[in-house]
Amino acid sequence: DAGVIQSPRHEVTEMGQEVTLRCKPISGHDYLFWYRQTMMRGLELLIYFNNNVPIDDSGMPEDRFSAKMPNASFSTLKIQPSEPRDSAVYFCASSHSQGAKDQPQHFGDGTRLSIL
Amino acid sequence: AQKVTQAQTEISVVEKEDVTLDCVYETRDTTYYLFWYKQPPSGELVFLIRRNSFDEQNEISGRYSWNFQKSTSSFNFTITASQVVDSAVYFCALSEGITGGGNKLTFGTGTQLKVEL
Numbered sequence: 108d109a110g111v112i113q114s115p116r117h118e119v120t121e122m123g124q125e126v127t128l129r130c131k132p133i134s135g136h137d138y139l140f141w142y143r144q145t146m147m148r149g150l151e152l153l154i155y156f157n158n159n160v161p162i163d164d165s166g167m168p169e170d171r172f173s174a175k176m177p178n179a180s181f182s183t184l185k186i187q188p189s190e191p192r193d194s195a196v197y198f199c200a201s202s203h204s205q206g207a208k209d210q211p212q213h214f215g216d217g218t219r220l221s222i223l
Numbered sequence: 224a225q226k227v228t229q230a231q232t233e234i235s236v237v238e239k240e241d242v243t244l245d246c247v248y249e250t251r252d253t254t255y256y257l258f259w260y261k262q263p264p265s266g267e268l269v270f271l272i273r274r275n276s277f278d279e280q281n282e283i284s285g286r287y288s289w290n291f292q293k294s295t296s297s298f299n300f301t302i303t304a305s306q307v308v309d310s311a312v313y314f315c316a317l318s319e320g321i322t323g324g325g326n327k328l329t330f331g332t333g334t335q336l337k338v339e340l
Contacts, residue, residue, distance in 0.1 A: 149330060149333065155327065163327070202326065212328060214269075
């Protein structure tokens with residue numbers, strides 16, 4: 108079975124540019140999560156969706172960040188304009204709600220973002 | 224608020240040694256879930272195990288074992304006869320159950336395990 112698929116794996120861009128990260132969750136999973144990992148702050152939850160609807164975006168650092176989930180198989184995280192401090196590894200994860208509540212989140216391989 | 228503490232920043236062992244990674248958590252929820260994830264040098268996050276707050280039965284899976292003690296709010300992870308391939312960052316995570324299913328995870332800061340020959 109295919110896992111969570113993220114693209115691109117690596118992104119290097121200049122400050123001020125728009126960055127779009129993409130995620131395809133595992134088929135049948137109705138929860139999708141976006142995380143950011145940095146040395147300073149560790150793994151932080153940015154936003155999560157349930158059935159394509161954003162439920163909690165309290166972790167989104169500022170208005171430059173936005174996320175969408177137009178359908179059950181695709182989500183984007185956009186940064187506009189990007190800044191050097193946005194450099195991090197961004198992970199997408201998905202899980203399903205059927206059955207017990209202890210469903211694990213399955214993570215993609217991450218996107219390593221560098222803003223110059 | 225939920226909190227996960229992994230006091231060990233880095234552990235180095237020699238291959239074949241046993242190693243225990245500590246995890247202490249704080250939560251006011253009566254129902255909660257604990258997880259361990261592994262992040263090898265390649266960077267991906269791999270799910271290892273989950274436990275719910277009602278299941279204190281410890282588990283052994285091959286060289287891995289887990290010790291969940293609700294009385295001390297600890298969920299420790301032991302690797303027996305460690306191997307070089309076990310070198311990774313290990314994260315403990317606590318979930319806040321979301322109504323209707325799914326979990327919002329709070330991660331610890333991770334423990335870097337280095338297994339040397």
